[in-house]
Amino acid sequence: MQIADYCCRLLILRLRLLLVITTDPTRIAGLLFGWGVGGLATLIGLAGVTMTAWNIRQDRESESWPQVTGEITISRIGSSTTRSSPGGANKSSASDTDYSVEIRYNYEVEGQAYKGHRLRFGSNDHDRRSDAQKEQRQFPEGEKVSVYYHPEKPGRSVLVRGTQGNWGQLIGLSICLLCGLVILSLTIRSTMRKPDIITQR
Numbered sequence: 001m002q003i004a005d006y007c008c009r010l011l012i013l014r015l016r017l018l019l020v021i022t023t024d025p026t027r028i029a030g031l032l033f034g035w036g037v038g039g040l041a042t043l044i045g046l047a048g049v050t051m052t053a054w055n056i057r058q059d060r061e062s063e064s065w066p067q068v069t070g071e072i073t074i075s076r077i078g079s080s081t082t083r084s085s086p087g088g089a090n091k092s093s094a095s096d097t098d099y100s101v102e103i104r105y106n107y108e109v110e111g112q113a114y115k116g117h118r119l120r121f122g123s124n125d126h127d128r129r130s131d132a133q134k135e136q137r138q139f140p141e142g143e144k145v146s147v148y149y150h151p152e153k154p155g156r157s158v159l160v161r162g163t164q165g166n167w168g169q170l171i172g173l174s175i176c177l178l179c180g181l182v183i184l185s186l187t188i189r190s191t192m193r194k195p196d197i198i199t200q201r
Helices: 002-021 025-064 129-136 166-192
Strands: 067-083 095-109 112-116 144-149
Touching: 025 166, 067 129, 095 129, 095 144
Parallel strands: none
Antiparallel strands: 067 095, 067 144, 095 112
């Protein structure tokens, strides 16, 4: 842990030194780009891979979880819209809307009441509202449903179990993480390289 902390401090000091004494603006821009983009891609990839791997693990384990009967209390369609920056000749921003089924349900385990909200492990997003509505119709309010719960943590439950196609997401995030690590590796090498200094005569 102390070695990692020492290495981080050394890299930070080295980067500050380069930004102060180097005379190559291209190198400065490359360093800033490398640390910014590489660091961001690594953080996003690492967080995404960790979460997706956890979902896949829970998804597989849920296939052996015990089952009780529960009741749907809330069933609705949620949506989230992502807008991209304007570009091109028309300067208009594009938007992408995802639709998901939002579920709430009650169930009991050994006389203890619980509330659940998880339909499946992983994403519930749909590109089209009609697809989300089709899935919602399987879980109408007041419907009795099978609830699968963690035997040691009954508050953790799910309605749909089994692998739900998270492998593609895991591969994509792994590629993002790998690209981030490659960029960071190249940036570290550039950071540790001797700076170009122009000496005045």
